[in-house]
Amino acid sequence: DIVMTQSPDSLAVSLGEGATINCKSSENILYSSDKKNYLAWYQQKPGQPPKLLIYLASTRETGVPDRFIGSGSGTDFTLSISSLQAEDVAIYYCQQYYNTPLTFGQGTRVEIK
Amino acid sequence: QVQLVQSGAEVKKPGASVRVSCKASGYTFTGHYMHWVRQAPGQGLEWMGGIKPNSGDTNYAQKFQGRVTMTRDTSISTAYMDLSRLTSDDTAVYYCARDRTNTWYGGLDWWGQGTPVSVSS
Numbered sequence: 354d355i356v357m358t359q360s361p362d363s364l365a366v367s368l369g370e371g372a373t374i375n376c377k378s379s380e381n382i383l384y385s386s387d388k389k390n391y392l393a394w395y396q397q398k399p400g401q402p403p404k405l406l407i408y409l410a411s412t413r414e415t416g417v418p419d420r421f422i423g424s425g426s427g428t429d430f431t432l433s434i435s436s437l438q439a440e441d442v443a444i445y446y447c448q449q450y451y452n453t454p455l456t457f458g459q460g461t462r463v464e465i466k
Numbered sequence: 467q468v469q470l471v472q473s474g475a476e477v478k479k480p481g482a483s484v485r486v487s488c489k490a491s492g493y494t495f496t497g498h499y500m501h502w503v504r505q506a507p508g509q510g511l512e513w514m515g516g517i518k519p520n521s522g523d524t525n526y527a528q529k530f531q532g533r534v535t536m537t538r539d540t541s542i543s544t545a546y547m548d549l550s551r552l553t554s555d556d557t558a559v560y561y562c563a564r565d566r567t568n569t570w571y572g573g574l575d576w577w578g579q580g581t582p583v584s585v586s587s
Contacts, residue, residue, distance in 0.1 A: 369555075389469040391571055393574070397511075401564075402561055402579060402580055403574070405573055405575045408566065408573035408575075446511055448573075449571065450571045450573060452512075454527040456513065460511075
């Protein structure tokens with residue numbers, strides 16, 4: 354199974370400041386035939402199901418604010434929040450869908466400092 | 467508007483089985499793969515498997531092989547997840563989630579509200 358490891362486990366950021374979450378996969382999840390990274394990012398708020406933010410490592414889902422930016426390739430990926438808003442307080446998960454079983458990172462909790 | 471509406475909370479005894487349903491609306495049910503993901507209390511997300519609604523083909527995580535069965539009824543746009551031989555470790559919220567594509571490699575773009583399943587003697 355592909356293991357997804359996120360860092361840090363939690364971070365506290367001042368409103369308006371940037372936040373960066375890292376995600377590392379135990380195997381390359383760049384598909385050679387289409388040169389796409391099969392990685393997604395989700396946001397989960399308390400009591401709610403996860404919400405898809407980013408797919409193919411850097412493509413924002415419809416309606417997701419442009420302060421959420423996904424980057425990276427191969428085994429190392431990053432989710433950046435350019436200017437943290439109060440509504441961004443949540444747990445963020447990366448997930449690979451390069452191979453089954455689909456696997457998620459352990460999550461990163463983002464809070465307001 | 468895409469909606470995935472799941473069945474209600476369940477309380478089960480160890481050794482029992484549970485069925486969770488997921489009724490889809492607002493899109494062509496057979497056009498998108500359906501996943502099942504669970505989340506134990508205070509824990510992360512765990513993929514259980516999925517089903518291709520147009521063919522019924524399934525793909526289960528090894529961990530659940532032999533205990534999980536995923537089916538669908540295309541006439542009522544509903545997917546089902548059956549889990550047998552429950553233990554307390556199966557206490558979790560169970561989600562159905564639609565894939566962006568008709569395969570399992572697209573990302574999960576719409577999620578059901580979740581079905582809490584509690585297993586206790």
